[in-house]
């Protein structure tokens with residue numbers, strides 16, 4: 135019988151606290167009391183897998199090597215996602231937001247549409263956006279479309295770029311959508327090149343300020359909920375600045391901007407709450423009304 139070596143792991147609360155602090159400092163992800171058990175279990179598993187005897191040895195390793203730091207981070211990330219995760223959101227994109235962009239930009243040359251999926255995980259979110267754009271935008275080929283899909287996890291991005299999914303994971307899509315946008319291969323359902331070409335995948339840490347240009351929509355669903363209030367606010371302000379006036383911002387269902395001091399206007403469409411950056415003309419008009427000049 136094969137013998138298994140079990141290393142006795144020595145992990146104190148102080149060491150756990152230092153590891154937690156380092157992760158938060160570099161990635162913004164906060165493991166608060168509600169995720170304490172998840173955090174310590176995963177760190178312990180990592181120590182065992184790496185054959186390290188203490189938290190101090192792990193700290194030395196992750197401080198000295200970015201590869202080792204990333205390996206630990208990958209183990210700690212929550213990457214749950216699915217195609218068309220919130221149908222009402224994709225319905226709003228299809229029926230309200232894209233028609234609005236279409237009308238606003240109809241006479242622009244070139245006509246461009248830029249959408250960011252920030253924290254895209256294994257790609258289901260940006261591919262769902264691409265499918266919705268193809269179905270909603272009239273004469274999609276007449277537009278310059280870019281869907282920027284970023285994540286801190288290189289492993290998730292590799293999966294996303296491959297664009298290969300199981301039958302079960304595409305079950306939220308309709309049969310015509312599955313047939314139109316995927317090829318049924320012996321390895322699974324492969325995203326067709328037409329959809330794949332609309333997306334630029336890139337590794338990006340949201341806690342670092344990176345210039346992404348102006349965007350019509352930003353999706354950051356189920357990511358910021360893991361950050362501290364301070365980090366969340368700084369990132370939300372960057373999202374606000376990156377949006378075109380009249381652009382839209384999407385959070386996950388259980389997230390909200392209530393009591394967050396950013397200037398987004400909440401809009402409820404078909405039961406889902408999304409956020410809009412007020413267009414310049416509208417904010418001038420609102421200011422004039424406040425002054426009593428209108």
Ligand SMILES: C[S@@+](CC[C@H](N)C(=O)[O-])C[C@H]1O[C@@H](n2cnc3c(N)ncnc32)[C@H](O)[C@@H]1O
Nearest residue numbers: 161213214215253255285286287339340355356
């Ligand atoms: C729960 S998933 C959400 C995926 C998708 N947005 C959705 O709602 O289905 C959270 C994603 O955020 C990513 N993430 C966490 N911290 C990040 C950071 N600092 N910068 C960029 N991405 C991050 C994780 O790797 C993970 O893929």
